[in-house]
Amino acid sequence: MDWVPIIFGTFKIVALCTAMFFSIKWHYDQGEKGETRALIRSGAKMIAIFLVALIAVGLVAILLSRMLGLELSY
Numbered sequence: 001m002d003w004v005p006i007i008f009g010t011f012k013i014v015a016l017c018t019a020m021f022f023s024i025k026w027h028y029d030q031g032e033k034g035e036t037r038a039l040i041r042s043g044a045k046m047i048a049i050f051l052v053a054l055i056a057v058g059l060v061a062i063l064l065s066r067m068l069g070l071e072l073s074y
Contacts, residue, residue, distance in 0.1 A: 031039050065072060
C-alpha cells in the first residue's frame with residue numbers, strides 16, 4: 001500500500017508534463033501561423049480575464065467567510 005501514492009504521483013507528473021509539452025508545442029505552432037500582434041493581444045486579454053476572475057473568487061471567499069463568522073485576522 002505504500003507504493004500506491006508513488007506510482008500514482010509519478011503517473012500524474014508524467015501525464016501533466018506530457019500534456020504541457022504538447023500544449024506549448026501546439027500554441028507555438030499556432031503562433032507561427034498568425035500575427036504576432038494578435039497573439040500578444042489575445043494573451044493580454046486572457047491574463048486580464050484570469051486576474052479579474054482571481055480577484056472575484058477572492059472577494060467571494062472573503063465575503064462568505066465573514067458572513068459565516070470566520071475569524072480571518074492573525
